Amino acid sequence: MADILSPACVAPPVAPAKSPALDGEAVLRDSLRRCSPATIDAALAYRRTGDTTHLAPIILGIFERFVEPDLRPRLQAPDSDDLRVIEDLGLDSLTMMEIVMLVEEVTQTRIENEELRGLVTIGDIKTFVDCRARGVQPPAPARMISGDEVRAIMPIQAPFLFLNDARVGPAQATASYRITGQEFFLAGHFKDNPVMPASIMLEALGQLGVLHLLAGLPVEEGKVVGTSTIFFASTDGVRCSRVCKPGDVLMLTLKPKRVKAPLAVYMGNIRVGQEKAVVAEEITLTFGLVDAPAPVVAEPAAASVAEAPASAS
Amino acid sequence: MPRVFITGLGFITSIGNTADAVEQSLRELRHGMARHPGLEAENIPVKVTAPVRDFQTDSEDPEDWVIPAPYAIKREQLRSLSPSALYAMCGLQQAIADAKLSPEEVSNEDTGLYAASAGSPAIMTRMVNRMHQQGVMRCPPLGIVASIAGTVQFNLVAYFKIKGASTGFTSACAASAHALGFAFDEIKLGRQKRMFVVGAEDGNIETILPFAAMRALSLNTDPAMASRPFDKKHDGFVGTGGATVLVLESEEEVMRRGATPYAEVLGWGQASDGHNVAISHPEGAGLALAMRHAFKATGITAADVDYINAHATSTPIGDASECKALRAVLGEHASRVAVSSTKALTGHGLSLAGAMEAGFCALALKRGFIPGSAHITELDPACDGLNIVRTTESVQPRVVLNNSSGFGGANVCVVFKAVSGAR
Numbered sequence: 001m002a003d004i005l006s007p008a009c010v011a012p013p014v015a016p017a018k019s020p021a022l023d024g025e026a027v028l029r030d031s032l033r034r035c036s037p038a039t040i041d042a043a044l045a046y047r048r049t050g051d052t053t054h055l056a057p058i059i060l061g062i063f064e065r066f067v068e069p070d071l072r073p074r075l076q077a078p079d080s081d082d083l084r085v086i087e088d089l090g091l092d093s094l095t096m097m098e099i100v101m102l103v104e105e106v107t108q109t110r111i112e113n114e115e116l117r118g119l120v121t122i123g124d125i126k127t128f129v130d131c132r133a134r135g136v137q138p139p140a141p142a143r144m145i146s147g148d149e150v151r152a153i154m155p156i157q158a159p160f161l162f163l164n165d166a167r168v169g170p171a172q173a174t175a176s177y178r179i180t181g182q183e184f185f186l187a188g189h190f191k192d193n194p195v196m197p198a199s200i201m202l203e204a205l206g207q208l209g210v211l212h213l214l215a216g217l218p219v220e221e222g223k224v225v226g227t228s229t230i231f232f233a234s235t236d237g238v239r240c241s242r243v244c245k246p247g248d249v250l251m252l253t254l255k256p257k258r259v260k261a262p263l264a265v266y267m268g269n270i271r272v273g274q275e276k277a278v279v280a281e282e283i284t285l286t287f288g289l290v291d292a293p294a295p296v297v298a299e300p301a302a303a304s305v306a307e308a309p310a311s312a313s
Numbered sequence: 314m315p316r317v318f319i320t321g322l323g324f325i326t327s328i329g330n331t332a333d334a335v336e337q338s339l340r341e342l343r344h345g346m347a348r349h350p351g352l353e354a355e356n357i358p359v360k361v362t363a364p365v366r367d368f369q370t371d372s373e374d375p376e377d378w379v380i381p382a383p384y385a386i387k388r389e390q391l392r393s394l395s396p397s398a399l400y401a402m403c404g405l406q407q408a409i410a411d412a413k414l415s416p417e418e419v420s421n422e423d424t425g426l427y428a429a430s431a432g433s434p435a436i437m438t439r440m441v442n443r444m445h446q447q448g449v450m451r452c453p454p455l456g457i458v459a460s461i462a463g464t465v466q467f468n469l470v471a472y473f474k475i476k477g478a479s480t481g482f483t484s485a486c487a488a489s490a491h492a493l494g495f496a497f498d499e500i501k502l503g504r505q506k507r508m509f510v511v512g513a514e515d516g517n518i519e520t521i522l523p524f525a526a527m528r529a530l531s532l533n534t535d536p537a538m539a540s541r542p543f544d545k546k547h548d549g550f551v552g553t554g555g556a557t558v559l560v561l562e563s564e565e566e567v568m569r570r571g572a573t574p575y576a577e578v579l580g581w582g583q584a585s586d587g588h589n590v591a592i593s594h595p596e597g598a599g600l601a602l603a604m605r606h607a608f609k610a611t612g613i614t615a616a617d618v619d620y621i622n623a624h625a626t627s628t629p630i631g632d633a634s635e636c637k638a639l640r641a642v643l644g645e646h647a648s649r650v651a652v653s654s655t656k657a658l659t660g661h662g663l664s665l666a667g668a669m670e671a672g673f674c675a676l677a678l679k680r681g682f683i684p685g686s687a688h689i690t691e692l693d694p695a696c697d698g699l700n701i702v703r704t705t706e707s708v709q710p711r712v713v714l715n716n717s718s719g720f721g722g723a724n725v726c727v728v729f730k731a732v733s734g735a736r
Contacts, residue, residue, distance in 0.1 A: 034376065066388075068387075092389065094389075094392075094454050094455060095389060097454040098392070098453075098454060101450070101451065101454070104450075105451070
């Protein structure tokens with residue numbers, strides 16, 4: 001009885017392949033038939049050689065196949081690693097599943113549901129698959145930080161906090177800020193013409209750096225970055241290319257170049273939708289390390305931290 | 314109690330993909346049958362089906378499907394569609410345009426959608442095979458949504474942002490007639506102001522051929538004569554697919570919008586044979602009771618009826634039992650009331666049949682004709698005493714019935730009335 005119900009009995013037996021390699025190639029070509037020839041070549045080369053440099057073009061090629069045609073050029077831009085799959089490429093979570101299945105099949109890796117949740121950008125996925133292929137532990141996923149948490153963590157508060165919610169990992173921090181029009185300085189900048197000051201946009205990037213130092217950075221054992229030790233030090237290579245007004249949602253991205261106490265050097269940019277608004281080649285913060293609080297104290301802190309914004313603002 | 318009107322139609326069928334094309338086929342008795350590619354093998358005795366026109370949906374990959382203009386479906390929508398849901402999506406688009414409904418009139422809490430389809434055996438089979446052969450995690454993520462019996466309403470309700478009542482009906486060949494009946498009730502009970510009624514079927518080999526083993530399909534290899542309800546040589550039905558969508562609206566909505574209805578839905582009746590899982594009651598008991606219930610619900614009598622669009626699928630047992638039901642219910646009017654089966658032209662649409670034929674009745678009432686029963690060379694003696702009309706007549710019917718019967722002995726009769734020229 002068990003035999004009758006077993007899947008082997010239900011499914012027609014797979015015909016033995018004449019040549020496993022050729023058969024594998026045919027299956028691979030079929031799976032990738034809607035991808036560019038370059039993607040198929042990269043996949044075949046990866047299967048042959050195991051050379052992980054092929055992984056990036058494979059992943060990009062698979063994304064290209066699923067993205068709406070008008071967004072495809074964005075994948076070729078130099079900063080395509082920063083593209084967020086859902087927000088920037090307009091793919092829903094089910095399309096993401098299709099992409100993951102195809103990436104898994106082609107690269108012969110496996111991405112668990114838990115792991116998938118931490119992968120937000122194309123860069124995240126590339127790094128993850130690359131680590132898997134090389135047998136290295138993928139980096140810890142970036143942490144989503146809600147607006148309430150941001151306010152609980154940050155020493156900077158309203159009306160001078162310009163981060164709504166954020167996603168912070170060791171290698172990158174991103175955040176959004178919606179210009180409400182109620183910001184106090186917009187009353188005068190400019191008269192009857194509210195425009196987000198460029199200096200404030202740099203301030204926002206600096207604030208994201210603060211959040212990265214406080215929430216995203218693994219520091220030495222027993223130490224944490226002191227909340228009151230962080231200050232803006234310098235900035236360089238700043239270019240502003242778009243006027244930002246109330247209603248715009250600023251998308252901030254910050255990447256650490258060097259972080260070693262007492263200096264943290266970042267490069268950052270701000271986009272609004274698909275348009276670049278600000279680029280800063282260097283933003284430098286100073287910070288200091290202090291002793292981590294004893295674990296006993298940390299426990300009950302959870303409740304009071306959640307209430308902090310109310311009393312702080 | 315609000316009156317209910319049909320204000321829009323959408324057709325994706327074997328005899329035309331617009332109301333005008335369908336009307337022309339019905340008037341000229343042009344059938345939609347063809348030799349079906351893929352049925353050449355000697356061990357497949359069935360050769361003829363009635364394919365959906367201009368679409369090509371046999372490919373395993375929906376991105377390879379051929380979808381005729383003016384319809385265009387994005388990839389992210391395609392992946393959750395069965396062929397039936399695709400046809401239904403196009404049919405609903407057509408019906409919305411026909412009824413001149415704005416997006417706000419389609420998507421609001423007073424507008425619902427009832428659908429009928431048997432799901433997609435083809436997509437289900439491929440998915441289950443893939444699951445066994447390549448592993449559970451290698452199946453298309455939306456394979457379930459595309460294949461189970463609710464696929465038509467899942468897709469349509471989400472795509473058209475329907476916010477009112479929605480569900481599906483699975484009484485096989487009576488299913489979309491049930492959908493129409495209960496949609497009528499939703500409006501009648503004041504729960505909804507507008508309902509979309511959808512019947513749809515894949516109409517591919519996987520939905521049609523399983524009826525071969527039941528000996529329900531015609532083995533006639535001549536497309537022009539395979540489907541011949543009421544003919545002495547009827548030997549089974551010819552399968553078809555596609556979709557039909559009807560827009561039902563309350564009188565208040567019709568007045569408010571200034572819509573021109575096709576017809577009024579007067580009411581409906583249903584009853585079950587309580588006899589056999591797949592064979593019609595030999596006396597047509599359930600169908601006769603359904604018709605009597607429809608009369609009682611609407612207050613009409615046999616004397617009022619001008620035309621009956623019969624369920625008659627071209628199987629000897631089914632056609633004969635319907636004839637007995639018709640004689641029993643029509644009594645002295647049996648020899649007067651025009652009866653035809655449009656399945657001679659379209660083939661049998663299974664879950665689609667009720668809605669499709671209700672659509673034909675609405676067209677007939679609006680445009681003044683009675684569709685003929687095609688392909689009758691010699692009338693089956695079982696039809697004695699009935700007025701089976703063999704050609705389409707350009708006369709204005711006033712009251713029209715549509716019969717549907719499904720597996721399990723489910724029977725539905727819906728009553729329509731012309732809008733102008735009240736009885």
